[in-house]
Amino acid sequence: MNKLTEICRQYSCDFTFDASLKDYNTFKIGGNCSLLIDIVSAEAALAVLKHIENIGIKHTVIGNGSNIIVPDEGYYGVVLLFKNKFSDITVNGNEMECEAGASLKSACLAALENGLSGLEFAWGIPGTVGGALCMNAGAYHGEMSDAVVSAVCSDKGEPRFIPKSEMALSYRNSVFVPRSDENTAPKILKVTFNLTPKAPEKIEERMNLLLKLRTDKQPLDYPSLGSTFKRPAHDVFAAALIQECGLKGMSIGGAQVSWKHSGFIVNTGGATAKDLLTLAGEVQRIVFEKTGHRLELEPRIIE
Ligand SMILES: Cc1cc2nc3c(=O)[nH]c(=O)nc-3n(C[C@H](O)[C@H](O)[C@H](O)COP(=O)(O)OP(=O)(O)OC[C@H]3O[C@@H](n4cnc5c(N)ncnc54)[C@H](O)[C@@H]3O)c2cc1C
Numbered sequence: 001m002n003k004l005t006e007i008c009r010q011y012s013c014d015f016t017f018d019a020s021l022k023d024y025n026t027f028k029i030g031g032n033c034s035l036l037i038d039i040v041s042a043e044a045a046l047a048v049l050k051h052i053e054n055i056g057i058k059h060t061v062i063g064n065g066s067n068i069i070v071p072d073e074g075y076y077g078v079v080l081l082f083k084n085k086f087s088d089i090t091v092n093g094n095e096m097e098c099e100a101g102a103s104l105k106s107a108c109l110a111a112l113e114n115g116l117s118g119l120e121f122a123w124g125i126p127g128t129v130g131g132a133l134c135m136n137a138g139a140y141h142g143e144m145s146d147a148v149v150s151a152v153c154s155d156k157g158e159p160r161f162i163p164k165s166e167m168a169l170s171y172r173n174s175v176f177v178p179r180s181d182e183n184t185a186p187k188i189l190k191v192t193f194n195l196t197p198k199a200p201e202k203i204e205e206r207m208n209l210l211l212k213l214r215t216d217k218q219p220l221d222y223p224s225l226g227s228t229f230k231r232p233a234h235d236v237f238a239a240a241l242i243q244e245c246g247l248k249g250m251s252i253g254g255a256q257v258s259w260k261h262s263g264f265i266v267n268t269g270g271a272t273a274k275d276l277l278t279l280a281g282e283v284q285r286i287v288f289e290k291t292g293h294r295l296e297l298e299p300r301i302i303e
Contacts, residue, residue, distance in 0.1 A: 002213050011044035021070045028223045029273045030070025033079040040085045041299025042189040051159020063128030067299045072273045096193045116195035118147040123212045124209040130188040134176040136169045145169035149194045153186035219258040222266035229295040239263030245290045250281040
């Protein structure tokens with residue numbers, strides 16, 4: 001680890017050994033990771049990734065932690081945080097380039113300020129641009145694949161340009177989602193969007209409308225990970241199935257199927273990852289028994 005901490009110091013990245021991940025995910029659960037590195041730039045990310053991938057250290061990248069489940073036992077490896085310190089945004093004509101750690105909120109505001117339309121759907125999604133591209137986040141008939149044109153990623157510590165055509169973006173999925181060997185998934189450093197000029201008042205009107213729909217429907221007073229399950233089929237909604245099975249309000253420990261939106265499991269206080277996963281498992285079992293639909297978890301378990 002000496003060489004790794006030397007690289008962090010060289011690039012002015014803060015790092016913490018045995019760091020709690022509870023404050024780095026929006027469900028507020030989970031144990032510690034071996035080392036947390038707060039990445040400040042693409043150059044720093046490349047240098048760190050080159051080193052840890054060369055010597056085979058287990059690692060993962062997180063953004064705002066709004067779609068990950070951190071086990072109570074924690075994560076035995078290095079977590080690279082791509083967030084506030086790695087979040088520059090530049091606008092050039094209709095193109096907007098965001099560092100991976102930029103929040104969707106700041107990306108939406110930058111687009112609005114520049115009279116550029118295309119990201120309104122993302123207003124209110126509490127992720128980073130990198131996390132959102134990895135998950136192909138979407139809402140209200142829009143998704144990342146509609147606006148993105150390319151990204152720069154780390155491929156074993158070397159920068160690689162990836163056009164949209166090579167991202168395999170589909171419903172909450174992409175080439176960036178780690179499969180069996182996490183170390184082989186490309187890590188997103190920068191994302192370029194192609195947006196469309198539009199009157200800022202119109203853009204803002206749409207953003208306000210979508211935010212209102214969100215706040216009216218979603219249990220935003222409690223920690224959550226958004227939708228706990230993916231849609232099991234194109235026109236079948238997990239929330240509707242869960243409601244139909246009478247599971248609203250079902251709880252295990254501090255984890256509860258939200259009364260306000262049955263697609264969300266919320267942390268009503270002191271929930272553990274085990275509470276969340278046990279409850280999610282029960283929901284999956286009952287929904288399958290009663291409806292024949294298999295629900296798949298949307299957030300990724302970091303393990
Ligand atoms: C209240 C609430 C509402 C939500 N509403 C929506 C919604 O409407 N639509 C929707 O799609 N989602 C929604 N979500 C889920 C979540 O906000 C999105 O998936 C978001 O885009 C995840 O971004 P993140 O930065 O938090 O990613 P994280 O949770 O940190 O990570 C998610 C995944 O992306 C990977 N990742 C993160 N950054 C990078 C990177 N730079 N390079 C490579 N991989 C990376 C991680 O390893 C992990 O596998 C909601 C969540 C909450 C809590």
